[in-house]
Amino acid sequence: MYPAGLFGLDWLRVLITPVALFGITFFVLYIRGEGARAGRAILLLIGIAIVGLLGAKLFSLWTRGWEWRSLSAELSGGLRYPGAMIGIVLLSPLLKRFILPELPLARFLDVLAITVCFSFALVRVSCFLNGCCTGVQCDAVYCLSFPVGTQPWYYQLQNGLLPQADHPSHPVLPLHFLFMAASFAVGVFLLWFDGRRSFNGQVALLYLVLHDGAKGLLESLRDPYVAQLQITSLTTSALALLVLLFILYRRRAAAG
Numbered sequence: 001m002y003p004a005g006l007f008g009l010d011w012l013r014v015l016i017t018p019v020a021l022f023g024i025t026f027f028v029l030y031i032r033g034e035g036a037r038a039g040r041a042i043l044l045l046i047g048i049a050i051v052g053l054l055g056a057k058l059f060s061l062w063t064r065g066w067e068w069r070s071l072s073a074e075l076s077g078g079l080r081y082p083g084a085m086i087g088i089v090l091l092s093p094l095l096k097r098f099i100l101p102e103l104p105l106a107r108f109l110d111v112l113a114i115t116v117c118f119s120f121a122l123v124r125v126s127c128f129l130n131g132c133c134t135g136v137q138c139d140a141v142y143c144l145s146f147p148v149g150t151q152p153w154y155y156q157l158q159n160g161l162l163p164q165a166d167h168p169s170h171p172v173l174p175l176h177f178l179f180m181a182a183s184f185a186v187g188v189f190l191l192w193f194d195g196r197r198s199f200n201g202q203v204a205l206l207y208l209v210l211h212d213g214a215k216g217l218l219e220s221l222r223d224p225y226v227a228q229l230q231i232t233s234l235t236t237s238a239l240a241l242l243v244l245l246f247i248l249y250r251r252r253a254a255a256g
Contacts, residue, residue, distance in 0.1 A: 052084035059083020082232040106201030113207035117187030124180035135173025143171035208240030
């Protein structure tokens, strides 16, 4: 674990390009049987990635009371998933309408949801290498100590929990691995369920229910705790569940 990253670069900036390439490749290969143009699909995903990053940055600033750090610090971190999800949900349909109109919106969201699951699982690798998104202090065998300069070290130093400044952090719960496992598990389930879906858009709704629900529950283990992250994730999951149940009820009533 090296907080300075690779050649002085933050690990998120090191890994974001290969993660983006994976997401683009996965999405294009998945929809190649849907009759969508690969070039347009790649352009659409680049636009969605930009929207997601801007949303993640704005949400991070909101949770910090709009406190702006240096430009280099903001570029190297300070991204929050709920903001990315909100930005993608709100703006990706508009981008799809103009860039990839031949692919039905609901089907596009299904494939995007599966892609996002696996992409976010990979992004959590940078959380581990940077020492961010960790949980509460613990002493179990699976708990990890992080070096000087990482988020848990800084938090514990601020709160007077370390004997000296050059002491590594006390062991903490590697919450990023739990986030990674949740994203990957939901992605595998959605990949299996996609061939059994009742209607286009069902996979996307299940993504919001399961992925954001799991993330919302895990947020209670984050240290320091950020209420906005948990509330947003759980609210999103609950709303998606209501929409999904309403659609299933209407379809059952229509069939009856």
